[in-house]
Amino acid sequence: xxxxxxxxxxxxxxxxxxxxxxxxxxxxxxxxxxxxxxxxxxxxxxxxxxxxxxxxxxxxxxxxxxxxxxxxxxxxxxxxxxxxxxxxxxxxxxxxxxxxxxxxxxxxxxxxxxxxxxxxxxxxxxxxxxxxxxxxxxxxxxxxxxxxxxxxxxxxxxxxxxxxxxxxxxxxxxxxxxxxxxxxxxxxxxxxxxxxxxxxxxxxxxxxxx
Amino acid sequence: xxxxxxxxxxxxxxxxxxxxxxxxxxxxxxxxxxxxxxxxxxxxxxxxxxxxxxxxxxxxxxxxxxxxxxxxxxxxxxxxxxxxxxxxxxxxxxxxxxxxxxxx
Numbered sequence: 411x412x413x414x415x416x417x418x419x420x421x422x423x424x425x426x427x428x429x430x431x432x433x434x435x436x437x438x439x440x441x442x443x444x445x446x447x448x449x450x451x452x453x454x455x456x457x458x459x460x461x462x463x464x465x466x467x468x469x470x471x472x473x474x475x476x477x478x479x480x481x482x483x484x485x486x487x488x489x490x491x492x493x494x495x496x497x498x499x500x501x502x503x504x505x506x507x508x509x510x511x512x513x514x515x516x517x518x519x520x521x522x523x524x525x526x527x528x529x530x531x532x533x534x535x536x537x538x539x540x541x542x543x544x545x546x547x548x549x550x551x552x553x554x555x556x557x558x559x560x561x562x563x564x565x566x567x568x569x570x571x572x573x574x575x576x577x578x579x580x581x582x583x584x585x586x587x588x589x590x591x592x593x594x595x596x597x598x599x600x601x602x603x604x605x606x607x608x609x610x611x612x613x614x615x616x617x618x619x620x
Numbered sequence: 621x622x623x624x625x626x627x628x629x630x631x632x633x634x635x636x637x638x639x640x641x642x643x644x645x646x647x648x649x650x651x652x653x654x655x656x657x658x659x660x661x662x663x664x665x666x667x668x669x670x671x672x673x674x675x676x677x678x679x680x681x682x683x684x685x686x687x688x689x690x691x692x693x694x695x696x697x698x699x700x701x702x703x704x705x706x707x708x709x710x711x712x713x714x715x716x717x718x719x720x721x722x723x724x
Contacts, residue, residue, distance in 0.1 A: 467667070469667060472671075472674075473674060473678070474670055474671045474673075474674030474675065475670075476670075478690050479666075479670055479690075481690060482647065482648075482666060482670075482690065483666045483667075486665075486666045488666060509663055509664075509665045509666070510665045511665050511666060511667040511668075512665050512667045512668045512671075513632065513663050513664060513665035513668045514630050514631075514632040514633070514664070514665075514668045514672070515630075516630040516633070517630060517632060517633065517668045517671045517672045517675070518667070518668065518671065520671055520674075520675050521667070521671055584630070
């Protein structure tokens with residue numbers, strides 16, 4: 411695919427943790443003729459084809475998803491495109507008559523349970539490691555050398571966790587996910603975080619140089 | 621403390637239990653039953669159907685009775701029947717309250 415002259419690699423505009431807006435972004439790209447091929451970290455490879463109104467769906471990997479279901483999904487109009495990171499699988503439907511992937515918000519909320527459990531564990535571990543570092547410095551040197559790295563990494567991890575927690579809460583209340591067309595507004599937080607990381611890296615580079 | 625999962629059943633979940641009340645069925649048959657029973661009002665998307673079945677199996681409300689290739693057949697457990705009946709009773713109370721309110 412990468413050898414295809416019509417392939418494009420673009421930076422992810424919306425984090426996959428913002429499930430509904432990630433697919434909203436992909437839907438808009440497809441309407442412009444750019445179709446998802448694969449995701450690699452912060453980059454997504456697109457392939458050019460005829461613009462069309464399609465539907466993408468990002469499904470969290472959960473105990474309820476089995477590879478053998480793929481054929482059932484395909485029969486109902488949803489094709490599996492592959493993984494997005496370790497935690498999600500992307501589906502595409504080009505058939506406007508295909509039923510929505512999920513029709514019950516409460517049931518859909520259960521697909522987020524395992525993901526939230528894992529991400530919460532990692533976040534708490536991160537908090538413990540940072541706290542341990544602070545405590546160790548204060549104990550040994552009576553001084554904590556503050557760096558931007560700790561709060562930045564906490565914000566990045568916390569941001570993703572917050573997004574899925576908020577989505578699950580809304581789904582549990584029976585509120586269906588949005589159509590994702592407002593992905594630009596939703597991506598604002600991520601862009602601010604990326605800017606903060608960029609500023610930190612510039613600061614590091616300047617510090618090393620000086 | 622948050623509400624327990626499956627404390628109240630959504631409409632789709634309720635009809636999945638109903639589909640297994642008197643017969644063992646596979647996923648496709650459950651979806652067809654629900655659509656026919658509700659006259660198309662309740663549709664189970666592919667992700668929703670298998671999530672509900674997986675969740676019910678996890679909570680021991682249903683059990684898998686046969687596997688033939690991709691086709692898995694399910695039946696209601698005793699706990700599933702109790703849960704279904706509890707939901708029917710809850711809906712009856714809601715309906716009775718609504719009818720009493722409309723007579724006033």
